[in-house]
Amino acid sequence: MLRKNLITQRMNHNLTQREVAELLGISEVFVRKIERGDSNPGRRTMLKFEGLYGVSERELxxxxFEVNFDTFCII
Incomplete structure (x- = not known):
């Protein structure tokens, strides 16, 4: 699952994945995995993205942050 808003924010700021990685102090590979949804950022990394883009982590x-109530019951 792509995190479209995260990618859109990067593009709106005219940044490459490499530039984002350098600004946040993380690897370019990690930025790529986060954007693709293959990896999840920790709390500190989420806050770094929030500060960089000026958009809440819930939007990014x-x-x-979605709440999923599993109503499937095994009988």
Missing amino acids: FPDL
């Missing part, structure tokens, strides 16, 4: 990473 909605998949990490």
